[in-house]
Amino acid sequence: MSPRALPSVRFTDRLRGSPTFRRDPLAFLSRGRERYGDIFRFRTLGVPMVMVNHPDHIRRILVDKSAQYDKNAFLFKAVRPVLRTGLIANADTAQWRRQRRMMAPHFTPGAVGSFARNMTTETVKMLDRWERYPRDGRVIDAMDEFGRLALAIVNRSLFSADVSATAQDFERAFGVANSILAAFFRRPFPPLSVPTPGHRRLRRAIDAMDSFVSGFVQGRLRANADTDRDADQEPDLLTLLLHSVDEEDGSGMGLERLHHEVLNLCVGAYETTTNALCWAFHLLARHPDAEKRLHEEVDRVLGGRIPRFEDLPELAYTRMVVDETLRIYSPAYQFMRHASQDDEIAGYRIPAGSNMLINSYVLHRHPDFWDEPETFRPERFGAEETARRPRHAYIPFGSGQRVCIGRHFALTELTLVLATVARTHRLVLPADAPDVHPEALITLRPRGGMRLRLEHR
Numbered sequence: 001m002s003p004r005a006l007p008s009v010r011f012t013d014r015l016r017g018s019p020t021f022r023r024d025p026l027a028f029l030s031r032g033r034e035r036y037g038d039i040f041r042f043r044t045l046g047v048p049m050v051m052v053n054h055p056d057h058i059r060r061i062l063v064d065k066s067a068q069y070d071k072n073a074f075l076f077k078a079v080r081p082v083l084r085t086g087l088i089a090n091a092d093t094a095q096w097r098r099q100r101r102m103m104a105p106h107f108t109p110g111a112v113g114s115f116a117r118n119m120t121t122e123t124v125k126m127l128d129r130w131e132r133y134p135r136d137g138r139v140i141d142a143m144d145e146f147g148r149l150a151l152a153i154v155n156r157s158l159f160s161a162d163v164s165a166t167a168q169d170f171e172r173a174f175g176v177a178n179s180i181l182a183a184f185f186r187r188p189f190p191p192l193s194v195p196t197p198g199h200r201r202l203r204r205a206i207d208a209m210d211s212f213v214s215g216f217v218q219g220r221l222r223a224n225a226d227t228d229r230d231a232d233q234e235p236d237l238l239t240l241l242l243h244s245v246d247e248e249d250g251s252g253m254g255l256e257r258l259h260h261e262v263l264n265l266c267v268g269a270y271e272t273t274t275n276a277l278c279w280a281f282h283l284l285a286r287h288p289d290a291e292k293r294l295h296e297e298v299d300r301v302l303g304g305r306i307p308r309f310e311d312l313p314e315l316a317y318t319r320m321v322v323d324e325t326l327r328i329y330s331p332a333y334q335f336m337r338h339a340s341q342d343d344e345i346a347g348y349r350i351p352a353g354s355n356m357l358i359n360s361y362v363l364h365r366h367p368d369f370w371d372e373p374e375t376f377r378p379e380r381f382g383a384e385e386t387a388r389r390p391r392h393a394y395i396p397f398g399s400g401q402r403v404c405i406g407r408h409f410a411l412t413e414l415t416l417v418l419a420t421v422a423r424t425h426r427l428v429l430p431a432d433a434p435d436v437h438p439e440a441l442i443t444l445r446p447r448g449g450m451r452l453r454l455e456h457r
């Protein structure tokens with residue numbers, strides 16, 4: 001039997017097609033799933049999209065048939081001017097595979113353990129800074145506080161450097177790029193070579209981020225990599241990457257490729273961690289029972305001391321809070337694949353050239369796999385409930401061979417930061433705090449930022 005044509009959003013539908021997608025993509029896709037089911041197609045400004053929202057469909061695209069679903073997709077084309085040939089957006093499979101082979105040994109759970117002290121040390125520095133604020137009642141800009149922390153951690157791990165003086169420049173530059181590229185995803189504009197005002201702003205932002213990275217890379221090269229380092233000091237990621245070789249041909253990474261990968265690590269680790277921490281403390285502030293259970297675990301496991309990498313198995317509920325936060329508000333909330341040849345999914349024809357859209361914000365609210373999906377309930381990540389769910393019902397880091405290389409780093413960092421802060425502080429909602437809603441840029445940010453009030457425990 002011939003495959004069926006995909007259900008299609010029409011401009012006469014109440015979904016209103018492309019204009020609604022540009023204005024509120026999360027609402028558009030959520031209503032599309034409710035009306036059409038787990039697979040449907042739509043167009044935005046002439047670009048064909050296929051939304052898939054079932055674990056079986058996602059497994060086929062990311063795992064079973066991954067060779068015919070590449071990253072030459074619309075979303076990655078949009079971000080490639082910033083990320084270029086780094087792992088996140090690289091569409092050249094052979095080139096990507098070589099880079100991944102060289103980098104993967106430095107991102108295993110065991111390897112990440114060597115960077116755990118950076119995570120807690122920088123968090124304690126942030127808490128020390130909070131101690132200088134007026135005691136209790138100080139309202140903080142959580143995006144700013146956790147952005148500074150995330151960038152400090154990733155750059156301490158990458159460069160063994162204190163980047164506080166230049167961190168705000170990087171944050172501002174990425175914020176500009178994030179907004180402009182998100183607008184491109186909804187309303188494609190001319191090529192970057194066309195000198196529009198937005199393009200000039202994007203180019204300045206890219207130059208600022210490049211300058212941030214190249215300063216550290218060139219400085220390390222001038223110092224001949226390790227000449228200034230204590231022989232007993234753990235090597236940072238830049239040192240490891242500088243000395244990485246491809247096991248198949250014995251060659252190194254090359255300076256341009258190294259620059260792109262370091263920039264990808266800075267962007268990925270800074271932006272996603274910042275948003276995840278903001279959402280986690282926002283959710284805990286709104287759910288005091290979960291916060292109380294988190295505090296009880298932290299007090300019992302740590303006894304007032306700073307957490308260590310070895311404590312992670314005992315911080316089980318803290319990790320559940322992380323997982324539930326990533327379910328409700330995955331910072332990397334959507335990604336795409338490009339169908340390089342015709343396929344068939346669930347009896348529907350997938351034409352070659354289709355942009356396959358996977359949106360974890362919608363997937364992680366699928367009523368077949370998540371009861372009361374809008375409810376913050378960390379316990380749903382206990383062993384029994386997790387075992388009952390399909391593997392691909394929860395994909396905050398993607399899946400398959402292209403799964404995020406930094407997932408172990410991110411989960412370790414989020415768990416240790418939560419535990420370190422929870423030892424001494426609560427973050428609560430100010431009395432006049434407005435409702436916080438997600439803003440679907442390239443990442444899922446709190447619209448308008450996030451304000452939280454500090455309290456000592």
